Amino acid sequence: MVLGMICALASAVCFGTASVLQAVAARDTPSGTGAGVDPRLLLRVLKQWRFLLGLALDGVGFVLELIALRALPIYTVGAALAATLAVTAVVAAPVLHLRLRPREWLAVGVVCGGLALLALASGEExxxxxxxxxRVAVLVFALALLALGFLAGRLPDRSRAAVLGLGAGLGFGVVEVAVRLLDGFTPSALLANPASYALLIGGGTAFLLLTTAFQRGSVTAATAGMVIGETIGPALVGVAWLGDRTRPGLAPLAVLGFGCAVAGALALARFGEAPAAEPDATPDTTPDATPGRP
Structure with missing residues (x-):
């Protein structure tokens, strides 16, 4: 369990640092002439070196997440991944010349405290x-999420970012659940398991929806939706269908820790707004001023 928690936290560090790099890349990439969700956007951002470096960190983070998910309940790993926003806030401050306000330092502390409570209360996977x-249901959900994501891309500006962010979070949640549904990692086992395809489709959908939301809408709203989607749904699946439990008598402590970690992450959602400011510019740090990726 200790190794699993270390891997979960290290994964959050990788994802959080990657988010800052991808925020700058997404904002520096032309949006193109199409409306809504455009798969070609991913091809355009791949020309940005920051995005590629972020993808490399995402790859390392995914391997660490996979190890954590095979050792810890989904609710613990999901809350640890919500801590990505705390990492993003701390990294974004020096890199993008942003200043954390006292309440945001408090939110970072709340996230860390929530994770500490979860570490004490979590049972084994x-x-x-x-x-x-x-397995089939997860695959069908991933396919439906992809289809609905294209429809969500045409929503009005006010609601589009939040819905796309929620869809991205659900896509990342599909990845979390699918990893637990894998019976093995041999080619034959992977090809025969519908969860393998759900993992690929869910992850690809999440990246596409999140990149679109960060480039074309309020990323504070998108980030908040993402945190909710990637934590609550997978946690419920883990408890209801995969046997995730807490240590005897510590369920209330786990609920408190999970709630603190998610609430603290939501309080840091403005760091989805990390602006790609010029070195000489004085960035506006008010929420929704200049959307970007956390």
Missing amino acids: GHLRGGTGL
Whole structure:
């Protein structure tokens, strides 16, 4: 369990640092002439070296997340990944010349405190692997999420970013659940398991929706939606179908820790707004001033 928690936190560090790099890359990339969700956007941002470096960190973070998910309940890993925003806030401050306000330092502390409570209360990973029905259901959900994401890209500006962010969070949640549904990592086992395809489709959908939201809308709203989508849904699946439990008698402590970690992350959602400011510029640090990626 100790190794799993270390991997979960290290994963959050990788994802949080990658987010800052990808924020700058997404904002420096032309949006193109299409409306809504455009898959070609991913091809354009791949020309940005910061985005590529962020992807490399995401790859390392995913490997660490995979190790954590095979050792810890999904609710613990999900809350640790919500701590990505705390990492983003701390990294964005010196890199993008932003200043954390006292309440945001408090939010960072709340996230860390929530994770500490979860570490104390978490039991071992649930030993249920789910049946074929759950694997197929996760794949169908991933496909539906992709289709709905294209529709969400055409919503009015006010609601679009939040819905796209929520969709991205659900896509990342599909990845978390799918990892737990993998029976093995041999080519034959992966090809025969619907969860393998759900993992790929969910992860790709999440990246596409999140990149679109960060470039074309309020990223504070998108980030908040993402945090909710990638924590609450997967945690419920883990408890209801995969046997995730807390240590005996410590369920209230786990709920408190989970709530603190997610609430603290939501309080830091403005760091989805990390602006790609010029070195000589004085950035506006008010929420929703200049959207970007956390």
